[in-house]
Amino acid sequence: MLGKLIKYDLKALCRFVLPLFAVLIGSSIALRICVEIFSFDGAGSNIIASILVFVIAFVYVISLLGCGFAVYIMIALNYHKSLMSDRGYFYLTLPVTHDMHLISKLLAGAAVIILSALAFVVSFLPLFVGNIALPDVLKFISDGWELIRTYMLAKNGVLIIILTVFVALFGSQIVIFFCITLGQLLPNHRILGAFLAFIGHLILSRTISSIFASIGFKNSLIGIYDMDILAETLSSVLLTTIIYYVVIYAIEYVATRLVLKYKLNIE
Amino acid sequence: MSIIVEARELTKRYGADTAVDHLDLTLEKGQIIGLLGPNGSGKTTFIKMINGLLTPTSGIILINGEKPGVNSKRITSYLPERCALPDWMRIDDLVKMYCDFFTDFNREKARNMLADLHLDEKKTYKTLSKGNREKVQLILAMAREAELYCLDEPIGGVDPAARDYILRTILQNYNEEAAVLISTHLIQDVESTLDRALFLKEGTLVLNDTVDNIREKRGKSVDALFREVFAC
Known part of the structure; x- marks a missing residue:
C-alpha cells in the first residue's frame, strides 16, 4: 500500500x-x-x-x-x-x-x-x-570537498553526512506537516493556526539551540588556535546541531501522527 | 444477522456544542438503514466517526467489532457529502486508483455503470458537471463489495431525475449481505428503499425501528412520522 x-x-x-x-x-x-x-x-x-x-x-x-x-x-x-x-x-x-x-x-x-x-x-x-574548463570545475569541487572533510567532517564524518541528508530531505517537510496539522486544531482559523505553529516552532527550536550553543561555545574556546582542535570542535558542533534538529523533527513527526490519530477534525 | 456497527455512549462535542449525545446503537448487516434527521442533527458527525474522520469526545464506536482503523476502512465504502476525489485525475485513473487501494473493488461493475451514464472515462474529473461528479463518486463507492456502505446525503442537492438514478444505482449494486447506511433529510425519496429508520434529533437517537413496524404499529409513513417528530 x-x-x-x-x-x-x-x-x-x-x-x-x-x-x-x-x-x-x-x-x-x-x-x-x-x-x-x-x-x-x-x-x-x-x-x-x-x-x-x-x-x-x-x-x-x-x-x-x-x-x-x-x-x-x-x-x-x-x-x-x-x-x-x-x-x-x-x-x-x-x-x-x-x-x-x-x-x-x-x-x-x-x-x-x-x-x-x-x-x-x-x-x-x-x-x-x-x-569553463571541466577540469577546473572538478578541481574546485574536489578542493571544496577536501576543506569540508578536513575541518567539518574530521570526526563522525559518515554519521554527519547521513544526518545532514536526512535533515535536508525530510526535516523541512516534517515542519510543514506539523504546522499544517496543528493548524487544523483551530477549525475556523486553520491558516492562522499553521502560521502560529510555525512561529512557535521557530521560537522554541532557536531558543533551545541558542542556550545549548552558548554553553558549548564557552568550552570550545579552549585550544581553538590549534588546527586539529578547531577541526574536531567544528565536527562536534556540526554533529550536535544536526542531532538536535533530528530530535526536534522526530518530536514533531510524532506530534503530527498523534494529532492525526486522536484529534483529526477535517471540515 | 451479525452486528456491523456498534456505538456505546458515543458523544462528540465541538466546544460547547454537542453534535452527537450519548448515542447507543447497533446496526446489523443485510439492511438498508435510513439515518434521518434535519440539518444539524448529527448525521454527518456520526458517519464521520464511523469512518475514522472524527475522534469521539467520549464513548466508543466499533465497526465489525473493531475501532475505526485500517481493518474497518477495508470493509467500509464511504460516500461523503462532498466531492472528495482528486479533481485533476481522469475518470479511468480514479477507477484504477480504487482498484489499487480496495481489494473488494469490482472494476467491471464500475466501468459498466460509467458506460450506462455515457461518461467518457478519458475525461478529467473536474471537467464534469457537479451532478456527474457526484454520480462518478457514487459509482466508485457502490462498485465495492463492502460490508458496510455509508452514504452521506447521496441525493442531497441533485435534481429528481438524478435522485432516481442514484437510488436505483444503490439498490442494484449493493452487496446484499452488507448494511447500507443512508443519511438524508429527503425522506419521501428514500422511504421505499429503507428497511429500518433511525431518527436523530440534536444528536440523540429518538427512533430506531423497522419501516414495516412504523407503518403497521403507528399507521404512518416514515415521512409523516418524520414531519411529526421534527415539526418546528
Whole structure:
C-alpha cells in the first residue's frame, strides 16, 4: 500500500513541478542559444535581441528561484489538500495507517526535492559548458570537498553526512506537516493556526539551540588556535546541531501522527 | 444477522456544542438503514466517526467489532457529502486508483455503470458537471463489495431525475449481505428503499425501528412520522 500511496503522491506533485523544471532547463538552453547567436559587443547590439535575452534570463532566474520555493509550496499544498481539505474524505478513508500517509508524503517530497536539485544543476550546464574548463570545475569541487572533510567532517564524518541528508530531505517537510496539522486544531482559523505553529516552532527550536550553543561555545574556546582542535570542535558542533534538529523533527513527526490519530477534525 | 456497527455512549462535542449525545446503537448487516434527521442533527458527525474522520469526545464506536482503523476502512465504502476525489485525475485513473487501494473493488461493475451514464472515462474529473461528479463518486463507492456502505446525503442537492438514478444505482449494486447506511433529510425519496429508520434529533437517537413496524404499529409513513417528530 505504501508504494501505491507514494505513486499517487508523486503524481500529484510532479504535475506541477515537472513543467517548472522543463521551463528552468528550457530557458537555460534558450539563454545560451541567444547569447551564442547575438553578439553583445555594445555598438552592434540589437535592441530586440537584448529584450529577448533579458526576458529569457528573467524567466530563467524566476524558475531558478521557483525551483527552490515552489517545490516546498507544492509539498505543503499536497499535504493540506490530501489530508486536511475535502480530499481528506477520500484519502483518510483508504485502508492505510496515518504513518503510511506521512511516510508516503515524505518520500514523495524527498524525491521531488532531489529532482529539483538535479534540475538546478542541469540548468547550469548549457550556460557554462564551453565557457569553463571541466577540469577546473572538478578541481574546485574536489578542493571544496577536501576543506569540508578536513575541518567539518574530521570526526563522525559518515554519521554527519547521513544526518545532514536526512535533515535536508525530510526535516523541512516534517515542519510543514506539523504546522499544517496543528493548524487544523483551530477549525475556523486553520491558516492562522499553521502560521502560529510555525512561529512557535521557530521560537522554541532557536531558543533551545541558542542556550545549548552558548554553553558549548564557552568550552570550545579552549585550544581553538590549534588546527586539529578547531577541526574536531567544528565536527562536534556540526554533529550536535544536526542531532538536535533530528530530535526536534522526530518530536514533531510524532506530534503530527498523534494529532492525526486522536484529534483529526477535517471540515 | 451479525452486528456491523456498534456505538456505546458515543458523544462528540465541538466546544460547547454537542453534535452527537450519548448515542447507543447497533446496526446489523443485510439492511438498508435510513439515518434521518434535519440539518444539524448529527448525521454527518456520526458517519464521520464511523469512518475514522472524527475522534469521539467520549464513548466508543466499533465497526465489525473493531475501532475505526485500517481493518474497518477495508470493509467500509464511504460516500461523503462532498466531492472528495482528486479533481485533476481522469475518470479511468480514479477507477484504477480504487482498484489499487480496495481489494473488494469490482472494476467491471464500475466501468459498466460509467458506460450506462455515457461518461467518457478519458475525461478529467473536474471537467464534469457537479451532478456527474457526484454520480462518478457514487459509482466508485457502490462498485465495492463492502460490508458496510455509508452514504452521506447521496441525493442531497441533485435534481429528481438524478435522485432516481442514484437510488436505483444503490439498490442494484449493493452487496446484499452488507448494511447500507443512508443519511438524508429527503425522506419521501428514500422511504421505499429503507428497511429500518433511525431518527436523530440534536444528536440523540429518538427512533430506531423497522419501516414495516412504523407503518403497521403507528399507521404512518416514515415521512409523516418524520414531519411529526421534527415539526418546528
